[in-house]
Amino acid sequence: MFEKLQRALWKALTPDLVPDQPKATAPVKDDAALDEAVIAALGGANNLKSRQRVALTRVRVELHDPTLLDATALRNAGVPGVMALVGGVVHLLVGLSPT
Amino acid sequence: MATTQQLQLLAPLSGLLMPLEQVPDPVFSSRVIGDGLCIDPTSQTLRAPLAGVVSNVQDSGHAVSITDDNGVQVLMHIGLDTVNLAGKGFSRLVQEGQRVEAGQPLIEFDADYIAVHARSLLTLMLVVSGEPFTWLTGDSALVDSGQPLLQLSLGAPAPSAEPEEEGEALFSKPVTLPNPNGLHARPAAVFAQAAKGFKASICLHKQQASANAKSLVAIMALQTAQGDALQVSAAGADAEAAIKALAELLASGCGEAVTAIAAEPVAAVAAPAGKLLRGVCASTGSAFGQVVQVAEQKLEIVEFASDQAAQRGQLERALAQATEALQVLRDKAASTAQGEIFKAHQELLEDPSLLEQAQALISDGKSAAFAWNRATEATAELFKGSGSSLLAERALDLMDVGQRVLKLLLGVQDSAWALPEQAILIAEQLTPSQTASLDTRKVLGFATVGGGATSHVAILARALGLPAICGLPVQVLALASGTPVLLDADQGELHLEPAPAVIAQLQARRQQQQQRQRQELEQSAQAAVTRDGHHFEVTANVASLAEAEQAMDLGGEGVGLLRSEFLYQDRGVAPSHEEQAATYSAIARALGPERNLVVRTLDVGGDKPLAYVPMEPEANPFLGMRGIRLCLERPQLLREQFRAILASAGLARLHIMLPMVSQLAELRQARQMLEDEALALGLKELPKLGIMIEVPSAALLADLFAPEVDFFSIGTNDLTQYTLAMDRDHPRLASQADSFHPAVLRLIASTAKAAHAHGKWVGVCGALASETLAVPLLLGLGVDELSVSVPLIPAIKAGVREVELSQCQALAGRILGLESAEQVRDALHQHRQSTLAPSPVLEN
Numbered sequence: 017m018f019e020k021l022q023r024a025l026w027k028a029l030t031p032d033l034v035p036d037q038p039k040a041t042a043p044v045k046d047d048a049a050l051d052e053a054v055i056a057a058l059g060g061a062n063n064l065k066s067r068q069r070v071a072l073t074r075v076r077v078e079l080h081d082p083t084l085l086d087a088t089a090l091r092n093a094g095v096p097g098v099m100a101l102v103g104g105v106v107h108l109l110v111g112l113s114p115t
Numbered sequence: 116m117a118t119t120q121q122l123q124l125l126a127p128l129s130g131l132l133m134p135l136e137q138v139p140d141p142v143f144s145s146r147v148i149g150d151g152l153c154i155d156p157t158s159q160t161l162r163a164p165l166a167g168v169v170s171n172v173q174d175s176g177h178a179v180s181i182t183d184d185n186g187v188q189v190l191m192h193i194g195l196d197t198v199n200l201a202g203k204g205f206s207r208l209v210q211e212g213q214r215v216e217a218g219q220p221l222i223e224f225d226a227d228y229i230a231v232h233a234r235s236l237l238t239l240m241l242v243v244s245g246e247p248f249t250w251l252t253g254d255s256a257l258v259d260s261g262q263p264l265l266q267l268s269l270g271a272p273a274p275s276a277e278p279e280e281e282g283e284a285l286f287s288k289p290v291t292l293p294n295p296n297g298l299h300a301r302p303a304a305v306f307a308q309a310a311k312g313f314k315a316s317i318c319l320h321k322q323q324a325s326a327n328a329k330s331l332v333a334i335m336a337l338q339t340a341q342g343d344a345l346q347v348s349a350a351g352a353d354a355e356a357a358i359k360a361l362a363e364l365l366a367s368g369c370g371e372a373v374t375a376i377a378a379e380p381v382a383a384v385a386a387p388a389g390k391l392l393r394g395v396c397a398s399t400g401s402a403f404g405q406v407v408q409v410a411e412q413k414l415e416i417v418e419f420a421s422d423q424a425a426q427r428g429q430l431e432r433a434l435a436q437a438t439e440a441l442q443v444l445r446d447k448a449a450s451t452a453q454g455e456i457f458k459a460h461q462e463l464l465e466d467p468s469l470l471e472q473a474q475a476l477i478s479d480g481k482s483a484a485f486a487w488n489r490a491t492e493a494t495a496e497l498f499k500g501s502g503s504s505l506l507a508e509r510a511l512d513l514m515d516v517g518q519r520v521l522k523l524l525l526g527v528q529d530s531a532w533a534l535p536e537q538a539i540l541i542a543e544q545l546t547p548s549q550t551a552s553l554d555t556r557k558v559l560g561f562a563t564v565g566g567g568a569t570s571h572v573a574i575l576a577r578a579l580g581l582p583a584i585c586g587l588p589v590q591v592l593a594l595a596s597g598t599p600v601l602l603d604a605d606q607g608e609l610h611l612e613p614a615p616a617v618i619a620q621l622q623a624r625r626q627q628q629q630q631r632q633r634q635e636l637e638q639s640a641q642a643a644v645t646r647d648g649h650h651f652e653v654t655a656n657v658a659s660l661a662e663a664e665q666a667m668d669l670g671g672e673g674v675g676l677l678r679s680e681f682l683y684q685d686r687g688v689a690p691s692h693e694e695q696a697a698t699y700s701a702i703a704r705a706l707g708p709e710r711n712l713v714v715r716t717l718d719v720g721g722d723k724p725l726a727y728v729p730m731e732p733e734a735n736p737f738l739g740m741r742g743i744r745l746c747l748e749r750p751q752l753l754r755e756q757f758r759a760i761l762a763s764a765g766l767a768r769l770h771i772m773l774p775m776v777s778q779l780a781e782l783r784q785a786r787q788m789l790e791d792e793a794l795a796l797g798l799k800e801l802p803k804l805g806i807m808i809e810v811p812s813a814a815l816l817a818d819l820f821a822p823e824v825d826f827f828s829i830g831t832n833d834l835t836q837y838t839l840a841m842d843r844d845h846p847r848l849a850s851q852a853d854s855f856h857p858a859v860l861r862l863i864a865s866t867a868k869a870a871h872a873h874g875k876w877v878g879v880c881g882a883l884a885s886e887t888l889a890v891p892l893l894l895g896l897g898v899d900e901l902s903v904s905v906p907l908i909p910a911i912k913a914g915v916r917e918v919e920l921s922q923c924q925a926l927a928g929r930i931l932g933l934e935s936a937e938q939v940r941d942a943l944h945q946h947r948q949s950t951l952a953p954s955p956v957l958e959n
Contacts, residue, residue: 071233072139072237072425073155073235074155101226105227111133
């Protein structure tokens with residue numbers, strides 16, 4: 017680790033001396049995976065702007081068109097609680113994630 | 116027989132019920148505070164579950180308690196760890212002492228903000244007064260706000276602690292409260308629970324206010340804050356034991372992870388008494404402006420978390436977000452130097468061992484924030500203890516990037532930094548992230564306590580062309596923001612509340628400097644000849660073709676030091692012969708056959724490692740395998756370099772220079788290799804071969820080296836640190852590791868004498884050669900060539916033109932008898948005043 021850091025720091029200190037090497041960035045993992053039925057109830061994958069696991073019990077999604085959300089279908093798909101907020105933000109209350 | 120009264124508690128929110136024992140917070144799930152329920156809310160207004168009086172609303176708006184006329188007390192706590200939000204996302208609709216109806220709105224909150232910025236939205240409603248209850252709901256986990264939920268039985272109140280026979284109350288010593296958010300619900304519950312274990316009646320005092328220590332709500336109503344001086348009093352049989360135990364509990368944080376409160380170091384520092392503070396110049400220039408103190412936000416970190424998977428997810432997300440944010444900073448960086456720093460930060464984030472440490476801690480049940488913080492802190496400590504000043508200084512980078520991720524994990528947003536005009540930023544140490552968010556148009560300069568020539572402040576300030584001072588006394592942190600100050604980086608001085616005359620003087624000096632710089636530039640093509648007609652060569656220190664070309668434009672008479680490391684650093688395999696040869700030839704061609712090109716062979720080692728030259732870690736790399744030592748151990752590397760350098764023979768006056776030579780055998784071995792390679796290439800004429808004088812042994816044996824070399828070049832930076840045994844980047848010693856020290860100067864003098872006795876020339880390629888103050892001294896000591904950093908070529912040439920060699924020699928003779936670097940500097944300043952009185956003076 018030290019060697020690697022020292023190289024990085026040397027690079028930082030002598031930027032003009034060191035050629036740039038393109039580096040692949042690590043892909044962001046998605047732990048807020050949702051069932052197909054849930055996605056369908058949210059208006060389909062194309063309606064999802066973003067999704068994010070938040071606050072221990074929730075999946076926060078942003079919808080392009082919040083009117084496509086089908087609350088009954090969501091409940092049938094196993095999401096017991098839904099909280100629709102302004103700006104197309106919806107919290108799905110999915111409970112504590114198993115550890 | 117008491118009639119049993121009934122009281123219904125209404126749902127304070129709509130949402131999903133969660134069994135209390137599942138709540139991922141031991142204080143709530145263990146029912147220490149009281150039994151009750153937990154709702155994951157789907158509504159955003161907390162309503163009163165019963166009629167009564169608001170007995171307490173926390174200032175931060177995340178908790179409220181209501182007491183009814185029968186003494187039933189219900190606490191509602193919105194979210195977990197929401198005290199950390201410090202009120203953001205909450206609006207209180209009621210006041211303490213206000214009477215409210217059942218169902219009346221108490222607190223509105225922004226569920227989305229809290230969900231994104233706090234640990235959880237799980238909301239607790241707890242019967243603190245302890246009445247038993249039955250559930251009124253069916254099987255459904257979904258509840259609506261206002262729906263009756265619990266049925267309380269009031270007839271059989273828990274036997275309340277009757278006041279004991281009142282003895283005289285005993286008091287504890289004052290305890291400074293360590294909890295970052297005061298005694299909020301959780302620590303207050305722990306404290307109250309402990310107090311209930313004693314028979315004595317116990318009170319907690321904060322100044323004039325006091326509270327029943329056995330009542331959670333009463334304790335919360337004290338609205339304590341970190342640093343408050345609290346006292347415990349008790350009356351009754353076990354009063355003494357109670358006071359002892361409870362005072363200790365208070366001091367230890369009541370179950371919260373707290374750091375012991377030492378006397379605040381900054382607060383303890385008195386504002387500086389004088390009008391002048393001294394530091395070390397990190398970037399030249401001067402400015403008049405007002406003090407802006409830069410303080411780092413304190414972050415609160417919860418140690419434990421039960422949900423490992425979620426913690427891992429949070430950490431991964433935060434790391435990805437931080438990488439993105441750093442990319443944005445890189446893309447809009449004000450300078451390449453700054454961009455490179457953030458690139459290094461991104462690489463730190465990808466470091467697997469850092470991540471492994473954090474993951475291991477999460478597996479042990481720690482929260483992502485705690486784990487990440489611990490991992491970065493531990494590694495930073497490792498850096499600091501590494502013995503390498505460069506790495507030690509980079510510990511700051513690690514802490515900086517660590518804070519960036521930590522803030523993302525904790526949902527803390529950096530407040531935009533509103534700077535006043537003409538700001539002179541003062542800090543213990545400025546981090547790259549802090550400086551990146553600066554509006555540099557408003558910043559006139561930097562002044563810091565920590566840092567050295569390679570610190571970020573120095574790099575950034577030079578890149579921005581702003582003056583900066585490092586190494587100021589810690590009192591500078593006590594200066595009030597807005598204090599007018601004059602930052603004179605050239606002199607390393609910070610003047611407090613300067614008189615108008617001082618400011619005018621400084622401005623006049625700036626103008627003179629600029630005028631002088633213009634003049635120097637105009638005359639840069641002229642030779643560096645002293646008034647009494649002696650010519651000295653002023654050459655350049657370069658590390659690329661571009662620099663070599665620039666040096667020629669600025670009047671450089673050759674290259675006195677080509678740092679060949681740039682060809683080798685940061686790559687997986689050694690450069691090919693063709694690549695090396697082409698690079699040396701291009702630089703040689705830029706100079707032409709009439710100019711000297713001095714190529715220093717590879718100077719790397721434990722302090723500057725190469726990926727493809729694996730080395731054992733060394734305890735002290737500056738005293739380890741570096742320079743010629745490494746090359747002789749790996750002769751193939753050196754032979755290849757010789758071959759490549761020899762390919763440029765004839766294109767310029769080629770010189771080869773060996774670094775870190777300390778023994779004659781090293782020189783002889785290298786010369787043999789060079790001769791072998793030259794012979795193999797069929798070269799008739801060998802290039803000149805010389806050595807760096809940077810180890811005291813080489814300087815002391817210069818008379819024995821001289822017959823076997825063609826030239827010496829003195830590396831004053833290393834020679835100074837090895838002679839004085841002071842790391843030149845040491846934060847506290849750097850200012851003393853001064854090349855003007857008479858011991859260093861004597862080594863230079865004896866080296867020059869030995870060289871001239873054998874008809875060899877001596878150059879200086881260290882930083883001392885780039886100081887205008889040193890010019891007459893170095894000429895007087897017998898130095899023949901000054902190799903300087905490219906931008907300073909015109910100034911040093913002008914410096915040579917201003918002196919007389921005979922005077923310089925007399926001056927040098929006097930100076931060699933002085934005791935200290937300060938005396939030497941004073942003597943040089945005096946000399947300059949006396950010889951150059953009419954013309955303006957240039958520092959550095």
